[in-house]
Structures are given as C-alpha cells and as structure tokens.
Amino acid sequence: MNILEIEHCRKQFGGNEVLTDISLTVSEGQVVSIIGPSGSGKSTLLRCATLLETMDGGSLKYLGKSAVTDVNGKAVYASPAELKQMRSYFGLVFQNFNLFPHYTVLKNITEAPMLIQKRERGEVMETARDLLEKMGLSDKANAYPYQLSGGQQQRVSIARALAMKPQMLFFDEPTSALDPELTGEILKVIRALAAEHMTMVIVTHEMAFARDVSDHVIFMDGGVIVEQGNPNDIINNPTQDRTIQFLSRFN
Amino acid sequence: MTLTAMIVKMSEGLGRTCAIFFLTLLFSLPLGLLVALLRMSKNRVLSTFTKAIISVLRGTPLMLQLIAVAYGPFYLFGATLLVKQKLLAIIIAFALNYAAYFAEIYRGGIESMPVGQYEAAHVLGYSKTQTFMRIILPQVVKRILPSVTNEVITLVKDTSMAFTLAYMEMFSIGKQIANSQSSFLPFIIAGAFYYLMNSVVAFGMSRIEKKLSYYR
Numbered sequence: 001m002n003i004l005e006i007e008h009c010r011k012q013f014g015g016n017e018v019l020t021d022i023s024l025t026v027s028e029g030q031v032v033s034i035i036g037p038s039g040s041g042k043s044t045l046l047r048c049a050t051l052l053e054t055m056d057g058g059s060l061k062y063l064g065k066s067a068v069t070d071v072n073g074k075a076v077y078a079s080p081a082e083l084k085q086m087r088s089y090f091g092l093v094f095q096n097f098n099l100f101p102h103y104t105v106l107k108n109i110t111e112a113p114m115l116i117q118k119r120e121r122g123e124v125m126e127t128a129r130d131l132l133e134k135m136g137l138s139d140k141a142n143a144y145p146y147q148l149s150g151g152q153q154q155r156v157s158i159a160r161a162l163a164m165k166p167q168m169l170f171f172d173e174p175t176s177a178l179d180p181e182l183t184g185e186i187l188k189v190i191r192a193l194a195a196e197h198m199t200m201v202i203v204t205h206e207m208a209f210a211r212d213v214s215d216h217v218i219f220m221d222g223g224v225i226v227e228q229g230n231p232n233d234i235i236n237n238p239t240q241d242r243t244i245q246f247l248s249r250f251n
Numbered sequence: 252m253t254l255t256a257m258i259v260k261m262s263e264g265l266g267r268t269c270a271i272f273f274l275t276l277l278f279s280l281p282l283g284l285l286v287a288l289l290r291m292s293k294n295r296v297l298s299t300f301t302k303a304i305i306s307v308l309r310g311t312p313l314m315l316q317l318i319a320v321a322y323g324p325f326y327l328f329g330a331t332l333l334v335k336q337k338l339l340a341i342i343i344a345f346a347l348n349y350a351a352y353f354a355e356i357y358r359g360g361i362e363s364m365p366v367g368q369y370e371a372a373h374v375l376g377y378s379k380t381q382t383f384m385r386i387i388l389p390q391v392v393k394r395i396l397p398s399v400t401n402e403v404i405t406l407v408k409d410t411s412m413a414f415t416l417a418y419m420e421m422f423s424i425g426k427q428i429a430n431s432q433s434s435f436l437p438f439i440i441a442g443a444f445y446y447l448m449n450s451v452v453a454f455g456m457s458r459i460e461k462k463l464s465y466y467r
Binding site for chain 2: 050051052084087088091092094096098099100101102111112115116117144145146160164
C-alpha cells in the first residue's frame with residue numbers, strides 16, 4: 001500500500017520556482033532518501049509533504065486519501081478537519097530538534113498523544129517509557145532539553161514523533177546540527193527503525209548512510225529530480241553529469 | 252507636626268497607592284496581551300489602528316491622559332465627577348497607558364520565538380490556540396520578565412501622579428502636609444516609601460525569575 005503519493009508538485013517563492021513537477025511515491029515499509037545540494041528544493045519538498053508549506057500545484061495523498069488535489073494546475077487543499085486527520089499519519093523530525101524547552105523530556109513526548117489524540121494517560125506513559133528505553137534515554141525522562149546533548153535531544157524528538165504512532169516519519173537533515181560522533185547515534189536509531197520496517201523519507205547529506213539504509217534514493221537539484229533509483233546505483237554509479245559532479249567528493 | 256505623625260498620616264494613603272498599583276496590573280497585563288495580538292493581527296486595518304493607539308498612549312504624558320479620562324467626560328457630556336469615580340478614572344488611564352507598554356513588550360517576546368516551536372506544535376496537531384497557550388506564551392513570559400519588572404517598578408513611582416486628580420494616596424497626602432507645614436520632610440518620607448515598595452517588587456520579581464529558571 002502507498003503511504004504517500006505526491007504528483008506534479010510545484011512550488012514558487014516570489015516568482016522563483018523551487019519545485020518543478022516533483023512526483024514521489026512511498027509505499028509501506030519503504031525507506032526513501034533524498035540527497036542533493038543546498039537550495040535544491042529537498043527541504044521545501046519535505047515541508048510541502050508535511051503541510052508546513054503550501055504547494056502551488058500538484059496533488060498529495062496519504063493512505064490514498066487526498067490532502068491536496070490538483071484542479072486545473074492549482075493545488076486545492078482539503079478541509080482543516082481532514083488535514084488535521086492527515087497530520088496524524090506522519091511525524092517529522094527537524095534538523096534543530098525543536099523540542100519544547102519548558103517541558104521535561106517525558107512531557108515533550110506525552111503531551112500531544114494525550115491532548116491531541118485523546119489517548120489514555122496510562123497507555124501514553126507506557127508508550128513513552130518504552131520509546132525512551134529504545135532510545136537509551138530512560139534516565140532522562142525528567143530532564144529538560146537544555147540538559148541534554150544534541151544527539152540526546154534529537155533522540156527525544158524522534159521519540160516525540162513516534163509516540164503519535166504515525167504511519168510514516170520524515171527526517172529533515174536530522175544530523176546536520178550534530179558533530180560526527182553524535183551523528184552516529186542518530187543514524188543508529190534510524191537504522192533500527194528501518195530494520196523494523198518503519199516507513200521513512202530522509203533528507204540527508206550522509207551519503208554512505210543513505211546508501212546503506214534506504215530502498216530508494218532520489219537526487220534533486222534546481223527543484224527537479226535529476227536521478228533516482230537503487231541506492232547503490234545512484235551513489236556508487238550515477239549516470240547524470242550533475243549527480244556525478246555532486247557525488248565526486250564523496251566517491 | 253512630628254516625623255512620626257507625618258509617617259502615620261502618609262501611610263494612611265498607602266492603601267490607595269497599593270489599590271492603584273494592583274488594579275492597574277490586574278487590568279493592564281491581560282489587556283496588553285490582547286493589544287499585542289491586535290497589533291500583530293494579519294488584518295491591516297486592525298493592526299494599523301492598534302499601532303496608532305499605542306503610539307498616542309506612549310507618546311503623550313500619563314498625566315495628560317489622567318486629566319483627559321477624568322475631566323474629558325465632563326466637558327464632553329457634562330457628567331459629574333464623584334470621589335469614587337476618581338479611582339475609576341485613574342485606573343482607566345493607568346490601565347490603558349500601561350497596556351500600551353506591556354503590549355509592545357509582549358510583541359517583542361512573541362516575535363522573538365523561533366518559528367520552529369510553532370512548526371513542531373503544528374506538525375503534532377496542536378491548534379493555534381493550544382500552540383499559543385501551551386508552547387509560546389509560557390516561554391514568552393520568561394523572556395519578557397526583566398522588561399516587565401522595569402515597567403512594574405515604574406508603575407510604583409507613577410502612582411504618585413494620582414495627585415493630579417487630588418486623589419488622596421500617599422504622595423498627595425505628603426504634598427498636602429509639606430504645604431501646610433512648610434516642610435520638605437514629607438517628600439523624603441515619600442521617597443523612602445517608594446524605595447521600600449520597589450525593593451519588595453524587585454525581590455518578588457527576582458523570585459519569579461528564579462522560579463522560571465528551571466529551563467533555558
């Protein structure tokens with residue numbers, strides 16, 4: 001089953017086209033990595049998919065339900081109530097974590113499931129404890145974000161997203177704010193999620209990681225998908241000039 | 252008149268001084284938030300109108316505003332001013348004036364919040380109101396506390412402006428004694444009272460700041 005379907009997505013910022021006819025399908029259990037230079041539109045694509053940015057044209061579907069429909073080349077959004085429903089299908093992990101600094105780790109993870117999803121306190125607490133254990137942060141439940149390292153904060157933000165029991169997770173350069181040592185921690189967590197067949201879309205600059213963890217790699221530049229396919233093919237043997245040029249430093 | 256007698260007489264006005272102080276805070280703090288939200292409204296008419304009001308309230312003397320609120324109705328509608336309405340006039344003028352200052356402080360605090368906080372809440376499904384009340388406002392309160400302390404300290408001293416309306420709070424009583432006794436002493440006593448009150452305010456605010464320092 002397809003969790004996410006984006007077709008012909010277009011997005012302009014003040015006359016400047018940042019996304020040109022992007023289509024992307026993610027099926028259940030699939031891990032898709034999006035790579036490319038800064039300003040290539042990968043983050044904008046992620047922000048359109050997560051409804052943080054409105055697309056100008058194209059369509060967007062979650063679990064076969066339309067969030068955005070294309071009407072004569074114009075993007076038409078579903079009702080706020082329907083979009084709210086759609087938001088529960090996915091989680092997003094930000095580059096700079098965006099934890100709530102005035103909440104403890106536990107409250108960061110548990111407030112939304114209780115407040116928004118109206119889930120029962122006991123069940124949410126148990127879910128949160130399990131997630132913290134999985135993230136190796138059981139002893140940090142009552143700590144505040146500022147007391148944690150960047151890697152720990154990012155693991156909390158992954159736990160916060162997972163506590164909503166989403167159908168899929170988006171990662172927007174999850175390791176870009178971290179030093180190499182802490183990057184390893186996060187990549188390990190994402191690998192573990194991949195092993196559990198969590199459906200994920202990851203925007204990343206970690207080429208080796210993208211190759212190892214994903215089922216599909218997309219290379220974007222200038223608002224278009226330049227090349228996509230099997231991770232090994234794209235990263236080790238790219239065919240397009242732009243991809244070869246971009247990956248030359250890595251290879 | 253002895254020093255003790257002066258102190259006793261003047262402290263009889265402290266209740267009224269405190270009434271101005273607390274009632275002004277009670278009304279201006281929430282009103283300021285409302286004004287800040289109007290000022291930041293996407294509706295251009297509303298935000299421009301609010302901006303103009305703030306500009307007048309901050310750009311003209313509080314003393315003038317006191318007089319306008321107290322005597323304006325009389326000249327406009329021939330309404331009479333009773334003693335009890337004096338406090339009402341003072342509170343209206345003070346609350347509006349301080350709300351204008353608080354509004355700009357709130358606005359500064361709200362606009363300093365990183366957009367990521369809104370986005371994180373949005374993705375988790377928080378409504379706009381939930382995001383503001385639970386995520387944004389608590390953090391804003393912590394950020395603006397030092398500026399609010401400044402205003403609160405100023406307010407303690409500004410209560411003396413009620414003498415314009417001959418409202419018998421501590422300073423007005425002192426001024427009366429100074430006139431009748433040809434003495435400078437009441438002003439020194441008034442200064443000591445204000446300083447004492449502000450020491451309490453500063454202590455209280457630093458306690459609140461400390462309480463909010465559990466996170467960064």
